[in-house]
Amino acid sequence: MITGIQITQADNADLIGSIWLVDQQAQQARCLAAASGFEADQQVALEQLGEFEFRELPVEGQSTGREGGQHLNVNVLKREVLEKLMAARERQEAGTASDEDSALLADNAQLTIRVSGYAVRFNALTLEQQRDVITRTFTQSM
Incomplete structure (x- = not known):
C-alpha cells in the first residue's frame, strides 16, 4: 500500500516539509516535493531518510471504484x-x-x-x- 506523507520533523533538515509517497512493502520512498537535498521523482530506500515524524496525506488510487478525481498542484519555488x-x-x-x-x-x-x-x-x-x-x-x- 502506498502512503502519502509530509515530513514534519527529521534529523535531516532537508526533509522537513517535504512530501513523499511511501511504499512500506518495498521499503521505498518517492519524493514529490522538497525544498532542497532531494529531486522530484527521486526514489530512495526508506532507511536513507533516517528518523523522521510525519503527517499522513490522503492518496487516492484508481482502483477505489469512486468516480471523480483529485488534482494536486504542488509548486516548490525558491x-x-x-x-x-x-x-x-x-x-x-x-x-x-x-x-x-x-x-x-x-x-x-x-x-x-x-x-x-x-x-x-x-x-x-x-x-x-x-x-x-x-x-x-x-x-x-x-
Missing part, C-alpha cells in the same frame, strides 16, 4: 527564482534586457502562483505586486 524573473523584467522594461533575460522570461511565461486564493501568472503582476508576493511568501524562519 525566492531566488522569482527575484531573477523580477530583475529580468525590470531590465526588459528599462530597455536593457539581454538575450538571457528574454529567454528566462519566455521559459517562465506560464509560471502560476496563488494570490489571495486566485491563480495568476507571476509575470502578469506589476513589479510592485511581484515584490509584495515575494515579501509575503518567503520568510527567514517559521
Whole structure:
C-alpha cells in the first residue's frame, strides 16, 4: 500500500516539509516535493531518510471504484527564482534586457502562483505586486 506523507520533523533538515509517497512493502520512498537535498521523482530506500515524524496525506488510487478525481498542484519555488524573473523584467522594461533575460522570461511565461486564493501568472503582476508576493511568501524562519 502506498502512503502519502509530509515530513514534519527529521534529523535531516532537508526533509522537513517535504512530501513523499511511501511504499512500506518495498521499503521505498518517492519524493514529490522538497525544498532542497532531494529531486522530484527521486526514489530512495526508506532507511536513507533516517528518523523522521510525519503527517499522513490522503492518496487516492484508481482502483477505489469512486468516480471523480483529485488534482494536486504542488509548486516548490525558491525566492531566488522569482527575484531573477523580477530583475529580468525590470531590465526588459528599462530597455536593457539581454538575450538571457528574454529567454528566462519566455521559459517562465506560464509560471502560476496563488494570490489571495486566485491563480495568476507571476509575470502578469506589476513589479510592485511581484515584490509584495515575494515579501509575503518567503520568510527567514517559521
